[in-house]
Amino acid sequence: MQIDRREIMPQVYLTHLRAGQFKTGLISAQLVTPLSRDTAAANALLPAVLYRGTTRFPDMEQLCAQLDRMYGAEVSPTVRKRGESQCVGFVMSFVDDALVGRGERLLERGASLLGELLLDPVTRSGRFLNEYVDGEKANLIDAIRAARNDKREWAELRLMQEMCASEPYGINRWGDEDSVRSLNNRKLFERYRDLLATSRLELLYCGAAEPAQVQEALQESFASLPRGAVPPLCAVVRRTAPAEPRLIEETMDVGQGKLSMGFRCGSDDVPALILANLLFGGSSNSKLFMNVREKLSLCYYASSVYARAKGIITVSSGVESRNAQRAQSEILTQLRAVQEGQWEDWELAAALAAARSALQSLGDSQGALENYYLGQNATGQFESAEELIGRLDAVTPERIRAAAESVALDTVYFLHGKEDT
Amino acid sequence: MELTCYPRLGEEVVRHILPNGLTVCVVKKPGFRQKYALLATRYGGMDLRFRQGGTWVDTPAGIAHYLEHKMFDTAEGNALQELALRGAEPNAFTSNAMTAYYFDSTEHFIPNLKTLLSFVSVPYFTAESVAKEQGIIAQEIGMIEDDPGWQVYKNLVRALYPDSPAAIPVAGSVESIRHITADTLYACHRAFYTPSNMCLVAVGDVDSSDIIAAAQEILPAEGGTPIERDYGGGSGSVTPLTERTMEVAQPQFLAGFRCPDAPEGLERLRTNVIGDLAVDMLMGESSPLYSRLYAAGLINASFECGFDLLPGVAYVYAGGESADSAAVLDAVRQEAARVVSEGVDEDYYQRLRRAMFGASLKGLNSFESIALSMVEGCFHGFDAYRFPEIFDTVCKEDVLRFIRQNICDAPAALSVVQPKEE
The missing domain is CATH 3.30.830.10 (Metalloenzyme, LuxS/M16 peptidase-like)
Structure with missing residues (x-):
């Protein structure tokens, strides 16, 4: 895949991924800003309010009608956390012109609509429409509360809040309920102005069009973006695990308990940690799957995720409360096995094959590409999938052991039913 | 081959x-x-x-x-x-x-x-x-x-x-x-x-x-004989309201309308296209009803609707989070009645058809959705890639007929999960 990245305006970057095999083109526009308790809720509210209407398409019905006319183009407001940064904006996908006739110019129309969504909202007396702000505030509060509905997600969220309580990373990407409630139209509009002027804008295109055509369309659509002093990307906060892991237990009316465990990775050897995590719990051939699930039948899922931008590994499992202790100690036993280099040759070969395959097939999904490169761009790294594959191939068993050795348990969170003790 | x-x-x-x-x-x-x-x-x-x-x-x-x-x-x-x-x-x-x-x-x-x-x-x-x-x-x-x-x-x-x-x-x-x-x-x-x-x-x-x-x-050389299955009568009466409580933040609901079973073959694909268009026309994101319910705070972005076909089973559904799901169901019924009696604007219909065609094209990016549509076609006797031709032949009247038969005249059910009282 041809990758081209350039600064097309001050602190506005365009990543261009040339790929002709898709039926669609994708454009992403993301404002990257430091994650902070003071602004997280307002930043998260903005894409939803902006998506309610632009000057040209002032309500949802007219906006959707325009998307329908563009052969069902799709726009999603997005709010994501990458490292200690919050990324808010829109991702748009539209059918490639080749399938609907060149005359349609869906790329230009898409870019222009995206620019309008971000820069030209419908306003009344220099503010957003009150009904849009109030409606989306209620929706955001509902969304924050709805995190409780999915117990697995809830346990993972609570773990991060507790484990990274003093780091920006511990802040919910949507902010908290009280902050949302305290926002009003005036404050939100001020935040909007500020966010536009002081954020880095990461644009990404993936599809069949030439870089020059894409750059021209986006430059035109974002020409009126105000540019103020843009602070550098926030450095990732790295902490070490406490001497004694913290334990948090909470109850809810659930049938199945949820166990989440957070680990800090001391090592910076990213490729070695990727493989260590795959051996540990990152695939259906991992030690967690084979032992905690298959051998002991303790759970349906027990898996681990390595957040490399932050240097954290989290383990997540659904277990009956009476088995939670057993599951926890088995999980730690399996980590120790990786730290001591106890794995069969096939396990490592499978881990490497899984990592290679995942990275190689990244280029087959526009959504996955967008997500991967946003993760890179928002944390100030730039490594293509191909480069990372090269670094993975060079990892030795000694490096995996050393990287795993640096992994230490920080916090355990357990959610269980009210009757269980 | x-x-x-x-x-x-x-x-x-x-x-x-x-x-x-x-x-x-x-x-x-x-x-x-x-x-x-x-x-x-x-x-x-x-x-x-x-x-x-x-x-x-x-x-x-x-x-x-x-x-x-x-x-x-x-x-x-x-x-x-x-x-x-x-x-x-x-x-x-x-x-x-x-x-x-x-x-x-x-x-x-x-x-x-x-x-x-x-x-x-x-x-x-x-x-x-x-x-x-x-x-x-x-x-x-x-x-x-x-x-x-x-x-x-x-x-x-x-x-x-x-x-x-x-x-x-x-x-x-x-x-x-x-x-x-x-x-x-x-x-x-x-x-x-x-x-x-x-x-x-x-x-x-x-x-x-x-x-x-x-x-x-x-694979083995022998094929096996077709197996007759019993999917029940499908005649039991519809329960209008089912409620239960769970540990959730907001009430969640799903409303459904029982529809007649669809035939096999290319007609099944056609029924699917018409059903999807009908649901979209009535309550999809760009419908007047969706805007109205959203603006009134009766639904939010979690709202979803569609048409599902299983052996002997077919239903239109709509649901998400709502504090007043009965009002949403009522509004859907009323809108269906209005659309059927007043008809719809040709422009609106063409726009929706175009959008749905684009969405079907998009599905061809996903290997999984391609494979599943091939299997559906094989099990039900149609060629899933004939959808552009189906889109050519479906007209506004087909869609309105679907709404009349499957929503206006169909028995409906509402299923709700309420939050537990603290």
Whole structure:
């Protein structure tokens, strides 16, 4: 895949991924800003309010009608956390012109609509429409509360809040309920102005069009973006695990308990940690799957995720409360096995094959590409999938052991039913 | 071997039926690294009662799903490891009417495909391995039962189709799976995992003759006989309201309208297109009703609607989070009546048709959705890639007729999960 990245305006970057095999083109526009308790809720509210209407398409019905006319183009407001940064904006996908006739110019129309969504909202007396702000505030509060509905997600969220309580990373990407409630139209509009002027804008295109055509369309659509002093990307906060892991237990009316465990990775050897995590719990051939699930039948899922931008590994499992202790100690036993280099040759070969395959097939999904490169761009790294594959191939068993050795348990969170003790 | 080109989609498909009855579809995708294979059998959670050798057999709820879990075991150990070494992570799912096994890999595709064909066609269980799986599946059931989205869905289908096996959870219950033994699993495998009851799809930059050769080499030479299944009468009366409480933040709901069963063949695809268009016209994101309900705070971005077809079961659904789901259902009914009596603007209809056509094109980016549409087509006798022609022939009147017959005149059910009082 041809990758081209350039600064097309001050602190506005365009990543261009040339790929002709898709039926669609994708454009992403993301404002990257430091994650902070003071602004997280307002930043998260903005894409939803902006998506309610632009000057040209002032309500949802007219906006959707325009998307329908563009052969069902799709726009999603997005709010994501990458490292200690919050990324808010829109991702748009539209059918490639080749399938609907060149005359349609869906790329230009898409870019222009995206620019309008971000820069030209419908306003009344220099503010957003009150009904849009109030409606989306209620929706955001509902969304924050709805995190409780999915117990697995809830346990993972609570773990991060507790484990990274003093780091920006511990802040919910949507902010908290009280902050949302305290926002009003005036404050939100001020935040909007500020966010536009002081954020880095990461644009990404993936599809069949030439870089020059894409750059021209986006430059035109974002020409009126105000540019103020843009602070550098926030450095990732790295902490070490406490001497004694913290334990948090909470109850809810659930049938199945949820166990989440957070680990800090001391090592910076990213490729070695990727493989260590795959051996540990990152695939259906991992030690967690084979032992905690298959051998002991303790759970349906027990898996681990390595957040490399932050240097954290989290383990997540659904277990009956009476088995939670057993599951926890088995999980730690399996980590120790990786730290001591106890794995069969096939396990490592499978881990490497899984990592290679995942990275190689990244280029087959526009959504996955967008997500991967946003993760890179928002944390100030730039490594293509191909480069990372090269670094993975060079990892030795000694490096995996050393990287795993640096992994230490920080916090355990357990959610269980009210009757269980 | 038959090659079909679809110039309006920019796609090519090779179809072939082996002497043993297996349908093979190969969808060429040059430019992609990933290669994907899916092997499906027409056997799912609904297939609990069937005729074998002249007698009707009843099996425990959850058996198709249990069988899916156990198929990964082989005499040599576990197929997962063999595939993992070659960079493939296989997975499987069981739905109401189908069990499917699939993997993708960028390297060693044909050896991986052979492993897939082999572990799905050769069962290997022991009493111990079957007993051991009970703990895992019981935890899976526990996880699903805690999911409010699943609870509203389960109660809706039960309310609309009380006699249908579609109302029984695919995974069964902790109680029902206790009755599953190695013998019952072997018997169900023999009955339903026959090549003539299955479909193999490969998607990617692959050579169709290699795929066909692999299927011929690994799968049994005999096809098997068609199995008659009992899906119940579908005549029970609809329960208008089902409520339960759970630990959720906001009330969640799903409303449904019971529709007549759709015919097989290309008409089924046509019914699907008309149903989707009707739902979209009535309450999709760009409909006046959606805007109104959203602006009134009666629905939020979690709102979803659609049209579902299962064997003997068809329904229109709409749901999400709402503090007043009865008001949403009323509004849908009223809007349906209005649309049917006043008609719709031709521009609006054309716009929706264009949007839906674009959305169908987008589906061709996903190997999984391509494979599933090929399997659906194979099991129900239509060519899923004929959708552009269907879009050409469907008109506004078809869609309005659907709304009148399936929403205005249809019995409706509302399923709600309320938050627990503190």
